[in-house]
Amino acid sequence: MTLLSLHGIRKSFGAVDVLHGVDLSVAAGEVVGLVGDNGAGKSTLMKTITGIYRADSGSIEFDGKDILALDPGQRRELGIEMIYQDLSLAKQQDVAANIFLGREPTKKLFGLFPGIVDKAEMDRQAAKMIERLGAHLPSINRSVGSFSGGQQQTVAIARALTFNPKLVIMDEPTAALAVREVQSVLDLIRRLRSEGIAVILISHRLNDVLSVTDRIVVLRHGRADADLITAKTSMNEVVSRIVGGGDTSAAAAHEQRG
Amino acid sequence: MASEMAQPGFWARVQRASVERLHIRLESLVVLLALSAAMAVLSPFFLSLSNFLNILLATSTIGVLAIAATFVIGSGGLDLSLGSVMGLAGVAGAFVAVNLGWPSVFAVVACILAGGLAGYINGQLVTRAFVPAFIVTLGMLGLARGLALVISQGRAIYGLPAALVYIGQGRPFGIPMPVIILVLTAIVAHCVLAYTRFGRHTLALGDSEGAARAAGIRVEHHRRIIYTLSGALAGLAGLLFTARVNAGDPTAGINYELTAITAAIIGGTNLFGGRASILGTMIGALIMGVLQNGLTLLAVQSYYQQMAIGAVLILAVFIDQYQVRKESRV
Numbered sequence: 001m002t003l004l005s006l007h008g009i010r011k012s013f014g015a016v017d018v019l020h021g022v023d024l025s026v027a028a029g030e031v032v033g034l035v036g037d038n039g040a041g042k043s044t045l046m047k048t049i050t051g052i053y054r055a056d057s058g059s060i061e062f063d064g065k066d067i068l069a070l071d072p073g074q075r076r077e078l079g080i081e082m083i084y085q086d087l088s089l090a091k092q093q094d095v096a097a098n099i100f101l102g103r104e105p106t107k108k109l110f111g112l113f114p115g116i117v118d119k120a121e122m123d124r125q126a127a128k129m130i131e132r133l134g135a136h137l138p139s140i141n142r143s144v145g146s147f148s149g150g151q152q153q154t155v156a157i158a159r160a161l162t163f164n165p166k167l168v169i170m171d172e173p174t175a176a177l178a179v180r181e182v183q184s185v186l187d188l189i190r191r192l193r194s195e196g197i198a199v200i201l202i203s204h205r206l207n208d209v210l211s212v213t214d215r216i217v218v219l220r221h222g223r224a225d226a227d228l229i230t231a232k233t234s235m236n237e238v239v240s241r242i243v244g245g246g247d248t249s250a251a252a253a254h255e256q257r258g
Numbered sequence: 259m260a261s262e263m264a265q266p267g268f269w270a271r272v273q274r275a276s277v278e279r280l281h282i283r284l285e286s287l288v289v290l291l292a293l294s295a296a297m298a299v300l301s302p303f304f305l306s307l308s309n310f311l312n313i314l315l316a317t318s319t320i321g322v323l324a325i326a327a328t329f330v331i332g333s334g335g336l337d338l339s340l341g342s343v344m345g346l347a348g349v350a351g352a353f354v355a356v357n358l359g360w361p362s363v364f365a366v367v368a369c370i371l372a373g374g375l376a377g378y379i380n381g382q383l384v385t386r387a388f389v390p391a392f393i394v395t396l397g398m399l400g401l402a403r404g405l406a407l408v409i410s411q412g413r414a415i416y417g418l419p420a421a422l423v424y425i426g427q428g429r430p431f432g433i434p435m436p437v438i439i440l441v442l443t444a445i446v447a448h449c450v451l452a453y454t455r456f457g458r459h460t461l462a463l464g465d466s467e468g469a470a471r472a473a474g475i476r477v478e479h480h481r482r483i484i485y486t487l488s489g490a491l492a493g494l495a496g497l498l499f500t501a502r503v504n505a506g507d508p509t510a511g512i513n514y515e516l517t518a519i520t521a522a523i524i525g526g527t528n529l530f531g532g533r534a535s536i537l538g539t540m541i542g543a544l545i546m547g548v549l550q551n552g553l554t555l556l557a558v559q560s561y562y563q564q565m566a567i568g569a570v571l572i573l574a575v576f577i578d579q580y581q582v583r584k585e586s587r588v
Contacts, residue, residue: 050472052471071476072472072473072474073473073474073475075474076473076474077474082472086468088466088469088473089466089469090465090469090470090532091466092461092465092532101459101462101470101473101475102470106455109453113449115454116449117455159473
């Protein structure tokens, strides 16, 4: 069942055309790798899915609904979450504030004044989510700016997973992590798939992409240049599609070694 | 890293508890008490109920402006037009009451509406025309002041109706009306900033606009509300001032933005947004009030008071930034 389908997405910034009509579809519970050179348009494409950017033309359907006109908040409501490369955390706020940003649960104060943020409920659920991810944070009431990079990423991941998403987009989730942390992110992606949650993984680490995805889409010069079944492709083919032909065995061998 | 291992000291724990539970920076409370103690020693007139009420009365206008400054700065913005908008609002209210001869209720509405409108224009220009807040509100500082002078033809408007003057000079239960209005405004503002989604989004926005946008908060819309709110609060301050001095003075509020922003920063508002509390700001406003009152009692010329306020602003930001660098990786 197709969860997300993009048709002919175009986006330009002033005179710079970044996307020239991208087609992409993701099925429910599918893990799709999105690879391509720097400047190929990966992050821009993802931001047109989350609604941070408005596509100039083309169509985006999610769960059978046209979502082109929706803002980022409405798209999150439908179940699209993204873990940004810069994590997009409010660093002076604490863990629960970040996880629930934009969706704070509220209660009535003295049964009279509505709209009071239920901090206790937020803390409780945030702690539960962090625990479910098997992570350890020094304190849930500390500002996230005082955490290490890996801990901050845990918070970003927890934010993306707390509201039962249908699609999680991860932009370079392993770029800044230590070896063990990389493995736990890859395990997480497998777990999401087993729960029927679709994942789009943007990564330069082709080993990770080959080991965890079902399909690999290569973005090149603002187009979806290749759509490869992971089980039937090879490092060599992926690398050659990214750089656009020629002899790439040396580069592929280098990538293979990791 | 080391801080995660080491058990924080007693002072650090009290500091954190104060910030987390009361939303007050402990340092500012200590400064307020120390300053008050010093003034009490230096001047025999300082410690008395009437002087205490004097300080609160003098703080009421600045306090309301400082609340506005707290919201705007907490959201990562800036409003330099607070003092001028306050002057414009006061003149607008006096004009409605005296020149048009309308009932006092309309004058009250005119004050807040004039302020809110100026703030709304600030917000529109910042979020739709992409002119930096510094320039927009600096321009509004000139525009509002000029308009106040035009409306009043350069002279103070006298002869306000008694009902309007009561807002500034009335003393129900012996407590000055402006003080009552400040306290009520501060309580509401504190609850909004600390306990509602609006308040949390305000701070998140000041912390990281990108994070707020990614979380689905309508960033521009939110900023427009905050600037409008800031203007409306400046309008309220204008009402309090006009009613207290019994005149719509077009030069009212000159340099008040300096004091208001200083009070907000002393109270623990991060100059670059993301951290702010109304209780803290009220402590900051009291510090400014005690400072001015004490210097006046000590017969220090008002020129020096102006210098003191400026110096305190720079010192407060220095201390704040020093702590931020020391504590976090932001």
